Amino acid sequence: MNSPNPSLQTFIDALERRLLEMSLEEIRESLLQHAHTLQNSDRAAFLAIFEHNHQTHQQQSPNVTWPVDNHPLLEEIDAFVDRIASGEYFDGFGWDHERYLERSFGDESWALEFDEFFSEAHKAFLNGQVGLARAALQRLLYALSLDDDVGTFCGPEPAIYTVGFNLAEAQACYLRAVYETTPAEERAAELAKEWLVLPELDADVSLDSLRQSRGPELSELEQFLPDWINVLHSLDRDSPIVRELLLEAAELAGGVDGLRDLARGSETDQGAYYLRWVQALRRAECQGEAIEAAHEALSKLNHDGPMRALMAEELAVLSKDNGVQVVAARRAAWRADPNLLRLIRLHEAASQQSQAPETMADELAALDEKTALDDSDNGLRAVLLVLAGRADDAGAMLIQSTGLTDRSLRDVVVPYLLISGCAGPQHPQWSSTSL
Numbered sequence: 001m002n003s004p005n006p007s008l009q010t011f012i013d014a015l016e017r018r019l020l021e022m023s024l025e026e027i028r029e030s031l032l033q034h035a036h037t038l039q040n041s042d043r044a045a046f047l048a049i050f051e052h053n054h055q056t057h058q059q060q061s062p063n064v065t066w067p068v069d070n071h072p073l074l075e076e077i078d079a080f081v082d083r084i085a086s087g088e089y090f091d092g093f094g095w096d097h098e099r100y101l102e103r104s105f106g107d108e109s110w111a112l113e114f115d116e117f118f119s120e121a122h123k124a125f126l127n128g129q130v131g132l133a134r135a136a137l138q139r140l141l142y143a144l145s146l147d148d149d150v151g152t153f154c155g156p157e158p159a160i161y162t163v164g165f166n167l168a169e170a171q172a173c174y175l176r177a178v179y180e181t182t183p184a185e186e187r188a189a190e191l192a193k194e195w196l197v198l199p200e201l202d203a204d205v206s207l208d209s210l211r212q213s214r215g216p217e218l219s220e221l222e223q224f225l226p227d228w229i230n231v232l233h234s235l236d237r238d239s240p241i242v243r244e245l246l247l248e249a250a251e252l253a254g255g256v257d258g259l260r261d262l263a264r265g266s267e268t269d270q271g272a273y274y275l276r277w278v279q280a281l282r283r284a285e286c287q288g289e290a291i292e293a294a295h296e297a298l299s300k301l302n303h304d305g306p307m308r309a310l311m312a313e314e315l316a317v318l319s320k321d322n323g324v325q326v327v328a329a330r331r332a333a334w335r336a337d338p339n340l341l342r343l344i345r346l347h348e349a350a351s352q353q354s355q356a357p358e359t360m361a362d363e364l365a366a367l368d369e370k371t372a373l374d375d376s377d378n379g380l381r382a383v384l385l386v387l388a389g390r391a392d393d394a395g396a397m398l399i400q401s402t403g404l405t406d407r408s409l410r411d412v413v414v415p416y417l418l419i420s421g422c423a424g425p426q427h428p429q430w431s432s433t434s435l
Contacts, residue, residue, distance in 0.1 A: 010212055062128040066181035068135045073124070077117050077136055081143045084110060087151040099156055106154030111162045114140065118165035125173045126214060134177035141167075141174060144199050160199050168203035169213065176210040176218070184220060188227035192235060200241070206248050225253040237268045247276050256280045260293070270300065271307030278314050291318050298332065309337035316349070323353045334363065340380060347387050360388035 006014065019027060038046055068074070083089065091106040117140055125133035146152040147159040155162045175195060182190045195205075211218050218224075232246045250258040250273075259277035266273050274297035281290035294315040301308040309332075316329035330346040343363075350359035364384050378397060385394035 062130045064181045065131040068131040077139045090151045103156045104154040115164045137174035172209035172213040188231040271304045305337045309333045
């Protein structure tokens, strides 16, 4: 497995494959080896796995009753959340001499309790108590927003980073529970509403995450997707979450054609949608179609420099067998959103066509004509001067330059190194240049 933290379904699938590849004796030996590593407190639970309770292993239909209000687990969670909200775990702020920062102090056992409740809710979810799991996970995930208030949680990190349970998996389980407990005609709107109020995490949560949270596959997915796409179109399109969900839904519903229709029909984020369409075509090994789609995108993204540059870079990769087209694509990327890496890639592509000097001279002339770089980018201009064979002009410009910031330090150091390498003092013992 490529991921160090696979989803539950990915983990189960991989485990099943490995077990099928092993003999009974190999499985027995592996279990005994693992048993020898267990701490005393874990041994009873491990033994319980092998108790012959056939009823436990029978496949049962999920209980999707909703809402669920009365259950001992929910009462315990409500009491726990009340303790957090009332400040029972919070003492105050102070200086942490070990971490050299100001932080909140108090009883940090709340994190262990949180993890225990998450585990109980997750167990209910896996056992098919979907309505109960939804109610429990909703309470816990909503409670994390209390961290916005002073005097609730305590610890050196925000609450979402202090909890040990995998929150991305918890969100996926919760959203799947919402999916399964909501009537089909209300499902898309309800799922979107719940999705967008959850804490934003570093890890993405998607429909595929919901699918992998527990077998079997999501029911009625084909019928759900058109409603889901319509709801997403009605939401804030500036939201990165909405954009990613819309891309996923379009591809699930219509494959590369779905991404094409999304790209052509969108008025916002069109560049991101075109880029995903082109990348999907490339993955499908439809190189000719991908190149055509990339050219179509470039013809429409005249006012989106950064996205136009990304599309041109994609086109350069697609055109790898045509050196002239690679140079043209690298040139388009550099002109759309100039940076050092894009300039170096353009120089490399032009060098392979024996066109580096004239290409750099053309870009310098175009840059002077359009004045695309301001004074703070003189380091980048100096690199272009050096690559165009005008090292003396580059050195003079840098010496006279004003307004350079720490941000542009890299772009100043690189041209000086280039200057010293191509025009610096020589020494008989050196193999080539001052470098």
